[in-house]
Amino acid sequence: MKNNVPPSDLRVFLAVLDEGGFRAAAKRLGVAPSKVSTTVSRIEATLGAPLLVRTTRSVRATEQGRALADRIAPLLAEVDQACMETANSTGRVRGRLKLNVPGAVMPDILPPILTKFQRKHPEVEVEIVVENDLVDIVASGCDAGIRYGASLEKDMVSIPIGPRVQQIALAAAPAYLEERGCPQSPGELTMHDAIRYRFHGGPLLPWMLKNGDETISVEPVTRLTISVNAMNTGLSYARAGLGIIGMFRNWLEDDFSAGTLVPVLADCWRDQEGPRLYYPGRLTPTPLRAFIEACRTS
Amino acid sequence: MKNNVPPSDLRVFLAVLDEGGFRAAAKRLGVAPSKVSTTVSRIEATLGAPLLVRTTRSVRATEQGRALADRIAPLLAEVDQACMETANSTGRVRGRLKLNVPGAVMPDILPPILTKFQRKHPEVEVEIVVENDLVDIVASGCDAGIRYGASLEKDMVSIPIGPRVQQIALAAAPAYLEERGCPQSPGELTMHDAIRYRFHGGPLLPWMLKNGDETISVEPVTRLTISVNAMNTGLSYARAGLGIIGMFRNWLEDDFSAGTLVPVLADCWRDQEGPRLYYPGRLTPTPLRAFIEACRTS
DNA sequence: ATAAGCTGTTCTCCATGAAGAACAATGTTC
DNA sequence: GAACATTGTTCTTCATGGAGAACAGCTTAT
Numbered sequence: 001m002k003n004n005v006p007p008s009d010l011r012v013f014l015a016v017l018d019e020g021g022f023r024a025a026a027k028r029l030g031v032a033p034s035k036v037s038t039t040v041s042r043i044e045a046t047l048g049a050p051l052l053v054r055t056t057r058s059v060r061a062t063e064q065g066r067a068l069a070d071r072i073a074p075l076l077a078e079v080d081q082a083c084m085e086t087a088n089s090t091g092r093v094r095g096r097l098k099l100n101v102p103g104a105v106m107p108d109i110l111p112p113i114l115t116k117f118q119r120k121h122p123e124v125e126v127e128i129v130v131e132n133d134l135v136d137i138v139a140s141g142c143d144a145g146i147r148y149g150a151s152l153e154k155d156m157v158s159i160p161i162g163p164r165v166q167q168i169a170l171a172a173a174p175a176y177l178e179e180r181g182c183p184q185s186p187g188e189l190t191m192h193d194a195i196r197y198r199f200h201g202g203p204l205l206p207w208m209l210k211n212g213d214e215t216i217s218v219e220p221v222t223r224l225t226i227s228v229n230a231m232n233t234g235l236s237y238a239r240a241g242l243g244i245i246g247m248f249r250n251w252l253e254d255d256f257s258a259g260t261l262v263p264v265l266a267d268c269w270r271d272q273e274g275p276r277l278y279y280p281g282r283l284t285p286t287p288l289r290a291f292i293e294a295c296r297t298s
Numbered sequence: 299m300k301n302n303v304p305p306s307d308l309r310v311f312l313a314v315l316d317e318g319g320f321r322a323a324a325k326r327l328g329v330a331p332s333k334v335s336t337t338v339s340r341i342e343a344t345l346g347a348p349l350l351v352r353t354t355r356s357v358r359a360t361e362q363g364r365a366l367a368d369r370i371a372p373l374l375a376e377v378d379q380a381c382m383e384t385a386n387s388t389g390r391v392r393g394r395l396k397l398n399v400p401g402a403v404m405p406d407i408l409p410p411i412l413t414k415f416q417r418k419h420p421e422v423e424v425e426i427v428v429e430n431d432l433v434d435i436v437a438s439g440c441d442a443g444i445r446y447g448a449s450l451e452k453d454m455v456s457i458p459i460g461p462r463v464q465q466i467a468l469a470a471a472p473a474y475l476e477e478r479g480c481p482q483s484p485g486e487l488t489m490h491d492a493i494r495y496r497f498h499g500g501p502l503l504p505w506m507l508k509n510g511d512e513t514i515s516v517e518p519v520t521r522l523t524i525s526v527n528a529m530n531t532g533l534s535y536a537r538a539g540l541g542i543i544g545m546f547r548n549w550l551e552d553d554f555s556a557g558t559l560v561p562v563l564a565d566c567w568r569d570q571e572g573p574r575l576y577y578p579g580r581l582t583p584t585p586l587r588a589f590i591e592a593c594r595t596s
Numbered sequence: 597a598t599a600a601g602c603t604g605t606t607c608t609c610c611a612t613g614a615a616g617a618a619c620a621a622t623g624t625t626c
Numbered sequence: 627g628a629a630c631a632t633t634g635t636t637c638t639t640c641a642t643g644g645a646g647a648a649c650a651g652c653t654t655a656t
Contacts, residue, residue, distance in 0.1 A: 005381045007305035007374060022604055032645045037605055047385040048392045054604060055652095064384055071380045075373045076305060083303045089346040094346045121524075123346075184355045207440055320634055330615045335635055355623060355633060599656080606649070613643085619636070626629080 005046050007079075010072055013033035013051060017069050019139055020058055028141045081283065088286050094123035097287040101138055103130050103231060108205055108250055110146070111161035117294045124287045137254040137278055143288045144279035157256040158276040161295045168205065169249035176241040183244075186211050186218050186268055193243030194220035195234050207246050208226035209268040220244065235261075249270070303344050305377075307340035308370055310337040311349060315367050319357055326439045340403035344447040367566055379581065386584050392421035394587040398443035401428050402530060403573055408444070415592045421543050422585045431494055437575055441586045456574040459593045461546055463569035466503065466548035469559040474539040481542075484516050484566055486507050491541030492518035505544050519544065533559075548572070 015025035016036060017022040023212040061069060087095065101110060106128075114126060129151030137145040137156070146161055150173055170189075183189050197205040204225065207218040214268060223243045226234045231251060238245035239260045247251075249269070257263035277295055279288060313323035314334060324331040342349055349363030359367060385393065393580045399408060406428075412424060427440060435443040435454070444459055468487075483486050483509040495503040500534070505516040510519075524532045529549060532549065536543035537558045553559035575593050577586060 049388050068384045072377050077369050086366045090347050
């Protein structure tokens with residue numbers, strides 16, 4: 001009977017309410033905003049009742065829309081749960097795993113973990129979304145995310161992934177050091193130009209250095225601030241002699257070997273907490289659960 | 299997450315189980331069999347589990363398919379209920395009404411009822427499916443059906459629609475009566491040729507006639523048996539002098555007026571139960587409820 | 597006051613899913 | 627045993643739904 005609303009359409013409607021907007025819902029569902037718009041309009045036409053009030057810049061449910069959403073959301077969630085359990089009941093780890101990760105883990109942290117994981121679970125198809133600015137994993141339609149230093153969102157769980165610590169190393173081009181001198185103590189860094197990286201969400205990668213038995217925070221003169229996503233850009237400027245760069249040591253190894261960058265105050269480098277895997281605390285699909293296990297055992 | 303099965307697909311899966319086959323499910327849902335086939339296959343691929351075993355000529359659920367169906371069927375039914383109640387909450391009678399009716403009610407019984415109904419409820423879109431052979435209203439994807447003399451199916455309710463009784467009239471062409479003589483009593487009918495109508499499902503329209511104070515069943519010599527759907531065919535043969543025809547009086551009025559057919563044994567005509575509206579006993583959409591009310595008050 | 601950025605919606609075009617036809621397989625009837 | 631009827635599935639074609647672009651409207655920043 002054509003009076004029925006396809007429950008898949010209802011899931012679109014629920015996503016709009018969950019995300020607070022059509023574009024956010026579209027992003028989470030991996031569809032175009034126009035589909036979300038036309039789907040909600042079609043539901044309203046079929047039921048003959050407005051479900052959403054679209055004030056510009058915000059969406060909110062009507063009374064009827066809220067009542068409908070409250071009633072069907074747990075039902076559709078349980079349908080998803082039933083499907084997931086059917087999928088899991090085969091005992092095979094299969095399906096798709098979508099990870100939202102910063103560029104920073106792309107060169108050398110994630111590849112070995114993924115390679116091992118996919119060899120162990122060949123039926124899992126992995127999709128990597130490289131993004132730095134977005135913290136909300138669910139809103140981006142991903143199963144899990146990797147982040148440095150992000151605070152824990154509601155209902156999210158985090159475990160370490162990759163190196164438990166990473167050293168923040170300082171480096172400069174030989175030409176820069178010949179011109180400006182090589183600092184002999186952390187205090188001298190304030191007289192130098194710095195190239196600093198900024199995490200998503202605004203915080204700079206801090207320059208915390210060891211000074212004898214203590215750790216001090218150094219605020220150098222910042223000539224350039226770059227998103228952690230644009231890793232290679234920062235390295236290029238550093239190689240060009242723009243200043244002293246502060247970055248994860250593993251990123252700098254190739255330049256050290258090639259001589260294009262030289263370590264600065266190597267004895268003062270201190271450890272930084274490594275990246276963490278974030279995922280929703282419940283409704284864990286089998287592929288994600290297997291990946292979590294792979295992270296725990298690596 | 300692409301691990302999710304669209305719940306609309308699950309509805310297709312449930313229809314296959316309900317109807318016991320792919321083609322029956324396709325008919326009920328108003329889609330092509332190929333869509334049902336590919337939809338179920340897609341669900342099985344997504345979940346990585348066979349849900350149905352398709353022995354040729356029969357379909358049955360696997361253990362996992364049965365478990366999944368048992369769990370999600372009430373959930374999706376409640377989702378439909380929630381939508382229906384949202385639609386009803388506007389207080390407006392709107393939507394679609396799909397009726398499965400025999401051709402017998404098309405000329406003069408249904409039109410006045412529908413005309414009145416649609417004038418009262420202009421927002422309802424009515425679709426009429428003319429079918430005689432099929433008894434299962436739900437399996438045909440209709441909201442309700444009209445039938446003569448059909449037995450009550452499980453969970454179905456019936457109310458009279460249109461005339462509470464209809465007379466079974468006998469008639470013949472003048473030329474036939476001149477040649478064979480005009481029967482003076484019901485008993486003489488056995489010496490005449492008959493044109494009889496058959497209801498869907500096999501029973502013939504019985505020739506029950508009054509004989510004094512009693513009612514007798516007459517079994518004439520049947521020259522032609524026609525489905526009630528082919529009403530005009532039977533009339534044509536009768537006009538051509540093939541025999542005495544037995545049919546609802548309202549169908550014969552035009553021929554009586556035109557003189558193309560003449561009443562036979564008019565004093566012996568007895569009343570027959572009129573048609574009935576059949577509909578599922580629960581989950582009554584608003585358009586159907588309004589139509590039921592219209593039938594009750596006409 | 598203007599520009600920029602973001603929203604939801606509408607419109608256009610095309611890729612995809614669905615309809616329809618054809619097929620292979622099986623059970624029933626003659 | 628052959629013919630017939632029906633099934634589920636596969637293949638081909640095309641109509642439609644969705645992506646993408648553009649639009650109108652609104653809020654915020656300059």
